[in-house]
Amino acid sequence: MEMAENVLDAIAWTRFQPRTSALASALGGQARYLNDGLGGAHFAMRPLAYIVKAYQTWKLLSRDKPQTVLVITPPVFAPFVAWLWCALHKTPLVVDCHTGAFHSRKWAWARPLHRWLLRRVRVVLLHTEELEALVNTWGARALLVPDDLPSAAEASHEARGSKTRVVIAGSLDSNEPVETVVDAARLLPEVEFRFTGDPGVLPAGLQAGAPANVVFTGYLAYPIFLGELRNADVVGVFSSDPRIMNRAAFEAVGLGRPLVLSDLPALRGRFASAALFSANDPAAIADAISLGLETRDELAGRSVSLQAQLRAQRDEALARLRSIIDGDGGFDWRQRSAS
Numbered sequence: 051m052e053m054a055e056n057v058l059d060a061i062a063w064t065r066f067q068p069r070t071s072a073l074a075s076a077l078g079g080q081a082r083y084l085n086d087g088l089g090g091a092h093f094a095m096r097p098l099a100y101i102v103k104a105y106q107t108w109k110l111l112s113r114d115k116p117q118t119v120l121v122i123t124p125p126v127f128a129p130f131v132a133w134l135w136c137a138l139h140k141t142p143l144v145v146d147c148h149t150g151a152f153h154s155r156k157w158a159w160a161r162p163l164h165r166w167l168l169r170r171v172r173v174v175l176l177h178t179e180e181l182e183a184l185v186n187t188w189g190a191r192a193l194l195v196p197d198d199l200p201s202a203a204e205a206s207h208e209a210r211g212s213k214t215r216v217v218i219a220g221s222l223d224s225n226e227p228v229e230t231v232v233d234a235a236r237l238l239p240e241v242e243f244r245f246t247g248d249p250g251v252l253p254a255g256l257q258a259g260a261p262a263n264v265v266f267t268g269y270l271a272y273p274i275f276l277g278e279l280r281n282a283d284v285v286g287v288f289s290s291d292p293r294i295m296n297r298a299a300f301e302a303v304g305l306g307r308p309l310v311l312s313d314l315p316a317l318r319g320r321f322a323s324a325a326l327f328s329a330n331d332p333a334a335i336a337d338a339i340s341l342g343l344e345t346r347d348e349l350a351g352r353s354v355s356l357q358a359q360l361r362a363q364r365d366e367a368l369a370r371l372r373s374i375i376d377g378d379g380g381f382d383w384r385q386r387s388a389s
Contacts, residue, residue, distance in 0.1 A: 056114050060146075061132060062122040063103045068272055069297060070122055072198040073146065073175075076368050077120070077375070082110055104131045111135045118172075118375050120144040124151045126160040129167055142172040142375060146195075149177050152184070153293050154225070173374045177295040178316045193374065195367040196320075197297055199304030199360055205276035215242045216339055217282035219275075219298035222247035222266075225291040227312075227330045229256055234335035236261050241339070246270055246278060280305050284342040284349075288312045290330060295320065303356050308349030310338045320360075324352040 058079025062070045065085035074081040084103045108131060111119065119141055121132040129145045136143040151157055151164060168174045168190040175195045176182045185192035220226045222245065235243040242263050249257050249266040257266055270278065279285050285302040289312050299321055302309045311317045313327035326349065328338035342349055 056116045058118045058120060059111060059114050059116040060120040060122075061107055061110070061128065063100075063107075063125055063128045064122075066272065067122065068200070068301075069197050070120075070146070073120060073195070076198075077118070077372065079116065079118070079120070084110075100125065100127050103128070107131045108135055111139075115139070116141065118142045118144065120146060122146050122148065123164065124148065124154075124157045124160070126151070126157065126163050126167075129171070130163070133167060133170065144173050144175065144371075144375065145171050146175040147177075147181065147185070149181065149291065149294050150225075152181060153291065173371065175371070178293065179319070180293060180316065191374070193367060193371060195371060196360060196364045197295075197300040198364060199357055200276055200301055202280060202305055204273060205280040205305065206273045208274075208277050208281065210281040213242050214240065214283050214343060215244060215281065216284045216286055216343075217278050218243060218245045218286045218288065219279060219302065220245070220247050220287065220289075220296075222249060222251050224251075225289050225294065227288050227290050228252060230330055230332055231286065231288055231335055232256065232260050232264055233332035234339065235264050237332060237336040238339065239263050241343070244278060244282075246275055276301065276305065279307055282307055283346055284308045284310055284339055286310045286335070286339060288328075288330060288335070289314065292316075299325070300360065303353045303360060306350050306354045306357070308342050308346045309353060310335075310342045321356070324349070324356040 058077045060070050060074035060079055060081045063084050065083055071081045084106045104127060119132050119136050121129045123129045123145055133143055145168060152161060165188050168185060169188060173191045173193050174185050175193055176185060179194060182192045182194045218231055222228055242265060244265045244267055246267050248269045279302055285307045287296045287298045289296060292314050293316055295316050299309060299311060303324060309325040311321060311325045311327055312330055318327060326338050326342050328334045
């Protein structure tokens with residue numbers, strides 16, 4: 051059966067998000083990425099970038115006329131533009147809230163805006179049980195939707211050398227303890243540490259001062275990034291955000307790789323049966339990675355064992371999401387906002 055056209059547009063104001071692409075595909079739609087290159091790390095250029103992306107979003111939706119719109123936040127401006135278009139065109143709006151929308155220093159000021167807006171959309175997608183409960187208290191309809199698990203078929207198949215390799219999977223954002231992990235690498239000079247992400251966002255001197263066993267790969271296309279994980283003896287995913295739900299942890303599990311995570315409550319709740327956990331301290335990280343290398347076969351098996359559970363949780367959430375989008379148990383936002 052051929053899929054209907056323009057069923058759903060999933061809009062993200064960035065160059066790529068695998069979660070967004072997977073959600074669009076699962077819902078029979080297409081992901082739309084708006085990355086005009088004007089913003090980046092230059093704070094003064096961000097207002098212009100947001101104006102450009104707002105115009106692009108409106109033009110794109112007016113061209114596609116999707117039956118449903120899914121939009122990613124942050125930035126908070128993206129769902130506001132989509133909400134206005136959807137209100138004028140009587141189109142259901144779904145908002146996928148990444149964890150930074152609620153707790154990051156960058157977007158903390160926008161919480162009242164999110165609270166007002168999210169009560170006026172069809173459903174709000176969340177990454178953690180804590181945020182699902184929070185958004186429900188706002189009078190919005192919240193749904194926990196875990197990330198998808200990529201398969202080995204999606205990863206590039208690059209040859210690798212014989213050196214023991216740990217891939218530190220992330221984007222080098224400010225909530226990742228990069229310097230701490232670099233210091234952990236100094237304690238394991240025989241192990242190659244490969245950091246994914248754009249090193250241009252790092253503090254001056256951090257990359258230049260890193261030890262010889264540290265490699266910064268730069269930004270990688272998604273199949274190449276997955277290939278890095280597939281070739282890793284251990285995948286490390288570290289964060290200082292206590293409420294984060296790291297996408298890279300799902301990717302490591304999906305590829306059946308040994309996994310070491312920061313010891314954070316949300317991550318323990320989701321990955322306790324598969325991963326090793328470490329405090330964000332150089333010695334603790336080095337110890338956890340050493341243990342991960344020693345027990346890599348066992349840890350890889352534990353990741354594989356967790357796959358079925360995580361896929362079942364996601365399938366159940368997607369079935370509920372499709373039902374909500376189709377109108378099951380929907381509510382009138384005007385009545386909700388007046389209550």
